[in-house]
Amino acid sequence: MSSEEPPRPGEDGRVGLAAAEPLPAPAEPNAQNKDDDSESVGTVVVAGLANLVIAAAKLVAGLLSGSAAMLSEAAHSIADTVTEVFLYVALRRGNKPADEEHPFGYGKESFVWAFIAALFTFIGGAGFSIYHGVTTIIKGEDSGEYWLSYVVLAVAFVAEGTSFLRARRQVAGESARWGVSQLRFLRVTSDTTVKAVYFEDSAALIGVLLAAAGLGLAQVTGSEVWDGVASIAIGALLLVVAGILAHSNISLLVGRAVPRRMHRQIADELAGLDVVTAVPTLLTMQLGPGDVLVAAKVDFDDEITGADVEQASDEAERRLRGIYPSIRYVFLDPTRGTAGRNHRDGGADV
Structure with missing residues (x-):
C-alpha cells in the first residue's frame, strides 16, 4: 500500500476545485x-x-x-x-x-x-x-x-x-x-x-x-x-x-487590479473585522468581465484560535461579496503586521 496520505477534505467532504467554491452571495x-x-x-x-x-x-x-x-x-x-x-x-x-x-x-x-x-x-x-x-x-x-x-x-x-x-x-x-x-x-x-x-x-x-x-x-x-x-x-x-x-x-x-476606490473599500472592510489587526498587503485582479480575485496578507489578533481565523475568513468573504457581487474568490493569508498599517493605496488608477 502507498504511504502517501490522501487529501483531507473539509467538513462537507469536498476537495479540489469544489472545495474552493466561494460562499453563496x-x-x-x-x-x-x-x-x-x-x-x-x-x-x-x-x-x-x-x-x-x-x-x-x-x-x-x-x-x-x-x-x-x-x-x-x-x-x-x-x-x-x-x-x-x-x-x-x-x-x-x-x-x-x-x-x-x-x-x-x-x-x-x-x-x-x-x-x-x-x-x-x-x-x-x-x-x-x-x-x-x-x-x-x-x-x-x-x-x-x-x-x-x-x-x-x-x-x-x-x-x-x-x-x-x-x-x-x-x-x-x-x-x-x-x-x-x-x-x-x-x-x-x-x-x-x-x-x-x-x-x-x-x-x-x-x-x-x-x-x-x-x-x-x-x-x-x-x-x-x-x-x-x-x-x-x-x-x-x-x-x-x-x-x-x-x-x-x-x-x-x-492582470489589471480593481479601481482604487474599490481597493480601498475592500481594505477597509477587511481591516474592520474584529479579530483583524492589520492588512499589510492587498492584491486584486480582474479574472474576467464581472469576476474579481482578492488575495490579502492579514494580521489576525494573536490571542484568537484557528477556528476564529476560519470564521473571520468566511465573514470577510460574505461581507465583500455582499458589497461587490463581482468578487469571485477571497484568499486570506495570516501573517505578521503592524497595527493600523493597511494597504489602502493600491488598485488601478483609472
Missing part, C-alpha cells in the same frame, strides 16, 4: 449579473445585425457611385460586423465554468477575443479607409451619383443610432448602479463587449457625418479631394477607437 446580485450577461449579448447581437445590413447598403452605394468615403464606410461597417462576431464569441467563451485545468475560469478568454476584434478594426477598417482615401486624392476618382450615397448614409445613421442608444442605455444603467459617471464607467469596466459596442457605434455615427461632409464638399467644389480626405479621416477615427480598445484589453490580459 445574495440572490439578488447574482440574478443581476445574469441579467447583465443577457443584456450584453443582446447589445452585441443588435449591433451586429445593424452593421451587417448597413455594410451591404454602403458597399452597393460605394460601388455604384465610386465614392472613396462610401467605400471606407462600407469597410468600417464590415469591420464592425466581424468585430461583433468576435465579441459574441468573447461572451460565450468567457462564461464557461471553471474546471481543474482552468481553476479561475475562462473570463480572460473574453479579453483575448475582444483584443482580436480591436486588431481587426485597426487592420481591416482603418487600413482600407486610409489607403483608399490616399488613392482617391492621387487619382481623383469621380464620386458618381451623390443622391444614392446620401440616402444610404441617412438610413445608416438611423440604424447606427438605434444600436448606439441601446449600448448607451446599458452603460447608463450600469454606471448608475455603481454610482459613477458614464465616462468613468467606460474607463474602469471589465465588460469589454459593451465598451467596444459603445465606442464602435459612436465612431460609426461620426463616420457617417464625415462621409456626408466629404461628399457634400466634393459635390459643391467639384473636387474629389474632399472625398478622399473624408475617407482618411474615417480611417484615423478607427485607428483611435482600435487603439483605445486594444490598450484596455491588453491591460486586462496582463
Whole structure:
C-alpha cells in the first residue's frame, strides 16, 4: 500500500476545485449579473445585425457611385460586423465554468477575443479607409451619383443610432448602479463587449457625418479631394477607437487590479473585522468581465484560535461579496503586521 496520505477534505467532504467554491452571495446580485450577461449579448447581437445590413447598403452605394468615403464606410461597417462576431464569441467563451485545468475560469478568454476584434478594426477598417482615401486624392476618382450615397448614409445613421442608444442605455444603467459617471464607467469596466459596442457605434455615427461632409464638399467644389480626405479621416477615427480598445484589453490580459476606490473599500472592510489587526498587503485582479480575485496578507489578533481565523475568513468573504457581487474568490493569508498599517493605496488608477 502507498504511504502517501490522501487529501483531507473539509467538513462537507469536498476537495479540489469544489472545495474552493466561494460562499453563496445574495440572490439578488447574482440574478443581476445574469441579467447583465443577457443584456450584453443582446447589445452585441443588435449591433451586429445593424452593421451587417448597413455594410451591404454602403458597399452597393460605394460601388455604384465610386465614392472613396462610401467605400471606407462600407469597410468600417464590415469591420464592425466581424468585430461583433468576435465579441459574441468573447461572451460565450468567457462564461464557461471553471474546471481543474482552468481553476479561475475562462473570463480572460473574453479579453483575448475582444483584443482580436480591436486588431481587426485597426487592420481591416482603418487600413482600407486610409489607403483608399490616399488613392482617391492621387487619382481623383469621380464620386458618381451623390443622391444614392446620401440616402444610404441617412438610413445608416438611423440604424447606427438605434444600436448606439441601446449600448448607451446599458452603460447608463450600469454606471448608475455603481454610482459613477458614464465616462468613468467606460474607463474602469471589465465588460469589454459593451465598451467596444459603445465606442464602435459612436465612431460609426461620426463616420457617417464625415462621409456626408466629404461628399457634400466634393459635390459643391467639384473636387474629389474632399472625398478622399473624408475617407482618411474615417480611417484615423478607427485607428483611435482600435487603439483605445486594444490598450484596455491588453491591460486586462496582463492582470489589471480593481479601481482604487474599490481597493480601498475592500481594505477597509477587511481591516474592520474584529479579530483583524492589520492588512499589510492587498492584491486584486480582474479574472474576467464581472469576476474579481482578492488575495490579502492579514494580521489576525494573536490571542484568537484557528477556528476564529476560519470564521473571520468566511465573514470577510460574505461581507465583500455582499458589497461587490463581482468578487469571485477571497484568499486570506495570516501573517505578521503592524497595527493600523493597511494597504489602502493600491488598485488601478483609472
